[in-house]
Amino acid sequence: MMRHLRTQTPLPAPAIAQLHAQYTQSPDLVPMQTMIYVHVTAIEAAAAANHGVGVARALDRAWAASSSRGYRASVASAAIVAYISKLKDLDRAVTLFEETAASGVVPTRQALAALVQAVVQRHQRTRFDRLEKYIAQRADAIVPDTHLHNQLVRGIATFRGVAEAEEYVHAVMAAADASTYATLAPRS
Structure with missing residues (x-):
């Protein structure tokens, strides 16, 4: 599923903000797959900018958006990979993995x-x-x-x-x- 999402053209920042605003007003109107894409894109953008705090903020927003295990697994996994590959921060990646695993979500x-x-x-x-x-x-x-x-x-x-x-x-x-x-x- 994630491989398909990553091959799509990235959404421009205003579109991401609009989807996020729409989701917070009425979560049922935005499909789960779209929200995963929005949050994974935000995490990857923060990581590409070498902004670890931005990755953490995007992850916090994503975890607040849904309690679905599949959703959280996708978003947390994107953050783990971003910490390792872009930010070269293994300690944060392992900490996030341990927190994710402790919550019962399998990356x-x-x-x-x-x-x-x-x-x-x-x-x-x-x-x-x-x-x-x-x-x-x-x-x-x-x-x-x-x-x-x-x-x-x-x-x-x-x-x-x-x-x-x-x-x-x-x-x-x-x-x-x-x-x-x-x-x-x-x-x-």
């Missing part, structure tokens, strides 16, 4: 893969172990895709060794692809 696979990748790149084993445990506990809700699995395999290989990563591939991944085995290949 998207894209956000989880970005978190796992960032944690592994920064060699933070404790955080990796917590993320791996979270993903394993909620595997039914998350349904890890190849990209998320590959990030987990990379983390397991980094922190516990290639042998344990191979065990994970054979035990958990039903259909490992070439990219997974490339992750396990020795680097020269």
Whole structure:
């Protein structure tokens, strides 16, 4: 769903303000998908401007707009990815992830893969172990895709060794692809 929303032409700022005003007056008139798009766009715009406080404000507005778990998962995931990719602020991303998870909302696979990748790149084993445990506990809700699995395999290989990563591939991944085995290949 989010991939479709991101390929659309961004709305100009007056249109975003008008939709937000319309939503606050009568939430039933604005479709949920449109509001997700509006809030994700606001988060991404604040992140592109390197404005962490703006991301937090946009996220607060978005969380106040709806209590739907799917809605909150989409918006929080966009903020997590923005903190990691644009603002390079892993601490805020992890804090937001923990707050989101504590509220019972499961972030998207894209956000989880970005978190796992960032944690592994920064060699933070404790955080990796917590993320791996979270993903394993909620595997039914998350349904890890190849990209998320590959990030987990990379983390397991980094922190516990290639042998344990191979065990994970054979035990958990039903259909490992070439990219997974490339992750396990020795680097020269």
